[in-house]
Amino acid sequence: MKNLIYLFILALLITSCNGDEWLDIKPKGKVIPNKVDDYRLLLDQTQNLGKSEAIFSTTGGDLFLTDDVVIGEYIFDNSYGENSRNAYTFEAHTYLEIEEDDDWQVSYNQIYVSNVVIEEVLETSGKQSEKEALYAEAKVHRAYAYLNLVNLYSKHYNDATAGADLGVPMRLDGAIEGNLKRGTVQEVYDLILSDLKEVYDYLPDVPEFSFRPSKAAVNALLARTYLLMGDFDKALVNANKSLDIYSFMYNYNDFGKNAWYSTALDMPDFYENKEQILLKQPQNKYQLIYPSEALSNLYDKTNDWRYDGMMYAEWFPPYTNMMFLQEYMVGRSSGLSVPEMLLIRAECHARAGAADLAMDDINTIRQNRIKTAAYLPLTAAGVTEALQLVKEERRRELAFLGARWFDIKRYNTYDNANISIDHSINDESHVLAPGDNKWVLPIARKYILKNSEIEQNPR
Missing domain, CATH: 1.25.40.890 (Serine Threonine Protein Phosphatase 5, Tetratricopeptide repeat)
Incomplete structure (x- = not known):
């Protein structure tokens, strides 16, 4: 038929x-x-x-x-559509x-x-x-x-x-x-x-425009695919290849404050975001997002720019929860990125028993996200702690970018995480x-x- x-x-x-x-x-x-x-x-x-x-x-x-998301009763009844x-x-x-x-x-x-x-x-x-x-x-x-x-x-x-x-x-x-x-x-x-x-x-090594695929993007997508398949050896190989081609990261300490929201960082729009290896934008890109307490508590709320410079407490009731302001302003970009490749490499290192290498990648991310005066490198007592720290950093860095749902499914499948x-x-x-x-x-x-x-x- x-x-x-x-x-x-x-x-x-x-x-x-x-x-x-x-x-x-x-x-x-x-x-x-x-x-x-x-x-x-x-x-x-x-x-x-x-x-x-x-x-x-x-x-x-x-x-x-x-x-990662919580919706209060008033907001649930009055601010979101039936599908949401x-x-x-x-x-x-x-x-x-x-x-x-x-x-x-x-x-x-x-x-x-x-x-x-x-x-x-x-x-x-x-x-x-x-x-x-x-x-x-x-x-x-x-x-x-x-x-x-x-x-x-x-x-x-x-x-x-x-x-x-x-x-x-x-x-x-x-x-x-x-x-x-x-x-x-x-x-x-x-x-x-x-x-x-x-x-x-x-394909070229890197694209003229971030929405065009490249060798860096193919390796990144292979790394993500193998990670989802639980083939951590191959995910590591491809994450390394992608980072060998392209590894630019912003240091959030270098950003000024937004002209409209004095507490928010003035970050590049998604088209201009140089951390993107392959730009992909969700259809519900401009969406008020209220982080859960469990997610919020993972951040150093004073010294982590991903919280202090990207989330905003609304002043008028009943909308008094923190909202992920920066993603609302510029649109969520959930494509392949340099930070994701560092996180994949770190996870693969941790699962292979290389705790120090895993922490090196995590600290590369954190050094670019934590306020300079407060930054201290993380250390892990062993591979079990290293893997837990990687998972926590992954949740912080990729919040609302399309990773968490897939991550919970794979943790429950491969790690018996029981989430x-x-x-x-x-x-x-x-x-x-x-x-x-x-x-x-x-x-x-x-x-x-x-x-x-x-x-x-x-x-």
Whole structure:
């Protein structure tokens, strides 16, 4: 049975077609790519156009799932939409039957665009090196999208079960129609690794613009992928390769104060952030974020710029919790970054028994985040303490940047961490315990109604 993929770029849609007729008809009144510059425009799209998502847009729905965020009762009832409230309380369905899932939509939208480029660009007119670079960029964008999808809508990677666990639908061509039966988790990861390794040599070491993939980005994405797979040896190798190519970090002590918020650091906008290896921005980028007490207590609230210079206590009730002001002002950037690579390398060192090397990377980050007069290097008594310190630093540095949900899932899988999340509110209990089916997000009912072969996740 052929079914309509509900998620695609508007600019390339055929406005009227039946069955397979679209295969032989070019869209009328649309731009049809026929030279290399056209495909460059597709992969450099930095603004949403109708249903066509910017290429650096990415998932962000995990923001309301983790133990990093707390929503008070008044704020819950009056300041967030129904979808956010459903996610926060782990409801059986986040979206109504008629609603799109923004994370699913943006990911498959980009997969569709990437597939069009992969299929067509090598056969178009233009310099061979430019065509190969675009082909490579599209494969990296596709791999990034699939990595997010499989970690949101599937069980966490487990080598013993990945060959049977349901992954996500895998589309590898630019067809708008086709079977959407879910592949396995292993098949999705195999595709990601294959795509990234295939195109490495076609890319520059570092990109002209941070939203374009590069060799540094491929290594970074491989490091993240292997970390999620629990293959810490390979994650270490690729984190090292990425940092060997690019390792710039800001020292927050060098920033001045924001002109509008006197307590906040004046940090670069996400486009200008030089720590980014591959820029990706969640769709809910401008979102008031209220950190949980557990997260807040991890910071040195006086001397850590990530707290003192990036969080802000609202003065008017009932909005009196701290909000993550800086991320609200400039937009969250949850792509691949230099700090993430240092954290991955530190974790891999700790797991391999090299506590001193792990602390070296953690202290590199902290020296650039703690007020100079108060900075003291951290030390660990052994590898167990080193790993705990790495996890804490990772939680501080990557707060609200798309890491925590995946981290809890992998800690529970690989470390038997037994982490639960308590989002109880309005005298109702909403606790997500280890092993609960709700660690795997539901697929929006709209897509299953349109595509009956997509199997729903159990709730």
